[in-house]
Amino acid sequence: MTSDQERKLLSPEEKTLVDLIAVHYTPIPLTAAQRVAFDQALTERIARRTRVFFLRPAAAVVATACAALLFWFAAPYQWPFLLDGGEQPGTGKVAREDMLPSAGEATLLTYAYDSPEFYGDEDNGDEESFLPDEYEALAVAFAIPGA
């Protein structure tokens, strides 16, 4: 019902109207059994909500881990090249720069190409001189000509 402070401000007609609504527009009070059922339902609802509350971080961790694994297995070789602009291995800008010789390496290469040892001696062109030692031993054992 209206608090005394507010009720004083109402006209007699308004007081009657308010009282009428208050009396006729109200639910039936809960019985003792209904109160128990209400409390029980409330307890269950709180327990359910609490379980969900505690499960939420665990579910988030599991979902993140699954997503990371999926991503890892789905595209393990794609990451550097995705970052590089999506080109195939060895064709990206970074990869090409890696393949170029440094200044020191260029000097060594020049020296190697100019060196006579690079082109070999008189045995140069003899395929068997490039054979492994085991093969050469076998060739000697079986007296293969030219070994």
Add this chain to the structure above:
Amino acid sequence: MAVGVGVLETDVAAAAREERFSAFVISHRERARRLAWRLIGGDETAAEDVTQEAFVKAYQALGRFREEASLATWFYRILVRQAHNYRRWRAVRELWSGVWEGDPPDPSSEGGSDPGLRRRIARALDRLSRRQREAFLLVHLEGFTVQECAELLGKPTGTVKSHLHRALSTLRQELADLHELTGGVSS
């Protein structure tokens, strides 16, 4: 045995929390359910659902409020909002299901008083704006002061008074013939 002491303290705190919440439910259960029933428009099941949902939120927020008065204010604010959300979703559902008739749910099957009169009151309240209806029910039917109502609704007291004045004017017009329905009760 620091762990044991910790567990004991936690158990004591949990028990105190449960006890406090239980006392809160007992002291506000009936009033909250009645307010929800009136805000929703006489739907017993929905009122219970809205009330319980508000109690669940109060349980979760119990640690934030030391005084019961501030918890109660917060709780009724949540309850009013829950009831409003329910009304809104009900309107959407009815619109989609094609059964919208512009009337609130029929509360004639519930309650102990005259079903026809209750239905008339429900329709009259449904014609008020949301804020007018909430202010009228909180102040004139549930006994909240204008100040408390203003805190609940998050509006200035002047605005609440204006809502109350307009609500009363509309209800007097809508229910002008109650004198005949009630057989002279309203005279």
